[in-house]
Amino acid sequence: MAPLVWLITGCSSGLGQEFVKQILARGDKVIATARRLESIESLQNDGASTLRLDVTDEPEVINKAISEAIGIYGGIDVLVNNAGFIVQGAVEELSQDQLWAEFNTNFFGTVKVTQAVLPHFRQRRAGALVFVGSLSGWIGHPYVAAYAASKFAVEGMAESIKAETEGFGIRTLLVEPGRFRTNLLTLGNLTVTEPKISDYKEAASSMIQGLAKEDRAQPGNPVKLISVVLDFVRNEGVAEGRPPVFRLPLGTDCYEEVKKKCEETLENLEALKDITTSCDF
Numbered sequence: 001m002a003p004l005v006w007l008i009t010g011c012s013s014g015l016g017q018e019f020v021k022q023i024l025a026r027g028d029k030v031i032a033t034a035r036r037l038e039s040i041e042s043l044q045n046d047g048a049s050t051l052r053l054d055v056t057d058e059p060e061v062i063n064k065a066i067s068e069a070i071g072i073y074g075g076i077d078v079l080v081n082n083a084g085f086i087v088q089g090a091v092e093e094l095s096q097d098q099l100w101a102e103f104n105t106n107f108f109g110t111v112k113v114t115q116a117v118l119p120h121f122r123q124r125r126a127g128a129l130v131f132v133g134s135l136s137g138w139i140g141h142p143y144v145a146a147y148a149a150s151k152f153a154v155e156g157m158a159e160s161i162k163a164e165t166e167g168f169g170i171r172t173l174l175v176e177p178g179r180f181r182t183n184l185l186t187l188g189n190l191t192v193t194e195p196k197i198s199d200y201k202e203a204a205s206s207m208i209q210g211l212a213k214e215d216r217a218q219p220g221n222p223v224k225l226i227s228v229v230l231d232f233v234r235n236e237g238v239a240e241g242r243p244p245v246f247r248l249p250l251g252t253d254c255y256e257e258v259k260k261k262c263e264e265t266l267e268n269l270e271a272l273k274d275i276t277t278s279c280d281f
């Protein structure tokens, strides 16, 4: 297999950084991007090309960065939309600015980078789009509604893009991690909303404490997660001999929670079938 060229967003830490390390280890080429170039200097020393890319920039700035990226190796084979963060807080206490910031990075950033890469993929009639979704794209846990909503939005967009572009030879992979040990819950990355409304105080405070306890103690191993994702993109390892996959849920917590939701959804659908199907002309 000829080496693939990957472009990853949000490579300063966590899954992004691990993607870069394992891609290089498999002999592929990678353009590691981050909003602060100095945060990915060490990846350059490891053999990655680096580029500044803040996914909240204007589309023109992002398009320019993607053109520059294409010029580095003469093309891009795989785009990984990885950049993201969590805004914590009860819906009633979230400001418009917080909601916008969450969607600006997790959803609109993902859309803008994907839109910038798609013409290149269509022209080549090839390419792989990888979206780092989440268990939170399936389940709206309390006090992380902004994050869940942004990841639900990514799920919907990824499903549509898959249907729109698979005829052009473009593959879409939606990775859905449960809780994995990265810096996602580290204060500073995680934006916490101190509860002011007394009704929410107790539950929201204990949720914040829970997140702090879970920071760097999550059950999921990012090294294993990235290895599986690389296998599925490169059709090797654990993916070998399996039919193509669109949704890739990862983590035991993800398996259990998604299964429960699917079962409840089917139960609800069947329980209401007579009513659901009674509203047609």
Ligand SMILES: NC(=O)c1ccc[n+]([C@@H]2O[C@H](COP(=O)([O-])OP(=O)(O)OC[C@H]3O[C@@H](n4cnc5c(N)ncnc54)[C@H](OP(=O)(O)O)[C@@H]3O)[C@@H](O)[C@H]2O)c1
Pocket: 009, 010, 011, 012, 013, 014, 015, 016, 034, 035, 036, 039, 053, 054, 055, 056, 081, 082, 083, 084, 085, 105, 109, 132, 133, 134, 135, 176, 177, 178, 179, 180, 181, 182, 183, 184, 185, 189, 218
């Ligand atoms: N870890 C988990 O349990 C888990 C579960 C489900 C989904 N995910 C998803 O996995 C992805 C990676 O997160 P992680 O777990 O690796 O957490 P992380 O260690 O906090 O990494 C997040 C990365 O996103 C970058 N980023 C944030 N805003 C950005 C922007 N505007 N432009 C470019 N980069 C930006 C951060 O860069 P800076 O250093 O500049 O802030 C950082 O490199 C996220 O989309 C997250 O939602 C993670």
